[in-house]
Amino acid sequence: MSSRRGSSATGSLGGGGSRVCAKPIFIGGFSGSGKTTVGRMLAERLGLPFVDTDELVERRAGARIPEIFSRFGERVFRDLEREVVVALSRVSNAVVSLGGGVLAFEDLVEEIGERVQMVVLDVTPEEVLRRLDLSRGDRPLLRDPSALTDLWRRRKPLYDRIPLHVDTVGIWPHQVADRIEGLLSLKSIPSRRRVVLELESGGVRYVVCEGLACERVGGLVSRYSSNLFLADWLVGALHGSSFEPFGPLRLIRVGESAKEMGVLMELLEHMAQVGLDREGVLCALG
Secondary structure, X not given: OOOOOXXXXXXXXXXXXXXXXXXXXXEEEOOOOOHHHHHHHHHHHHOOOEEEHHHXXXXXXXXXXXXXXXHHOHHHHHHHHHHHHHXXXXXXXXXXXXXXXXXXXXXXXXXXXXXXXXXXXXXXXXXXXXXXXXXXXXXXXXXXHHHHHHHHHHHHHHHOXXXXXXXXXXXXXXXXXXXXXXXXXXXXXXXXXXXXXXXXXXXXXXXXXXXXXXXXXXXXXXXXOOEEEEEEHHHHHXXXXXXXXXXXXXXXXXXXXXXXXXXXXXXXXXXXXXXOOOOOEEEXXX
């Protein structure tokens, strides 16, 4: 590795290697099948980030799902959901819990199919009614037992197209996670802690880390009077919580759409609001 004249670069290693999951693990199924509970449990076992697509859609919209449905309609929700699901299908080393309706869209399933490891959690309508409190009103398509049963019947043939299934009735979430591990032949992934490059140029210090070198980042930002983390909404969903102890996180759009003057001006305004000055540090998460 080389650096330009007038700069200095050093590298340091720490921690062991890791087994990379070429495809993210997607967990689908009907509402109340345990996707979020099992997904979090599986991600913790494997040492991977966990993302719930419903939660991510809510963060992207700045509103809860019932509000999205009531104010903008199901079409807007589904468009946001599709954007989130397609983006997550292109990452590796993650466990993703899908909204109950994702697998009902054949074109979407076909688009992401080759990029993900998909497992469907099976559940009966009777078990869903036992697990969920429909009176809370937080599931717009499940207004009452009759609506729930009708929706389950319509979606079941679509779920059945997916090859890998785990029946969740009568077993605990940790047992469901056990069976998913068995189906996918999964192993835990040792955490990576590596600083690939430290570079000083023109009075500015750059540190490039591989993996989530959280301890290293914490040590760096603690030296400064203020700090701010910057990431697009996808990276923020995958890794943002790991950096929360070290400072606030600002999310921007994904990809080329973020490379415009308006985004820069919004960032500068936010930096001023959080008190980030010349003595502070801005950490960009890739």
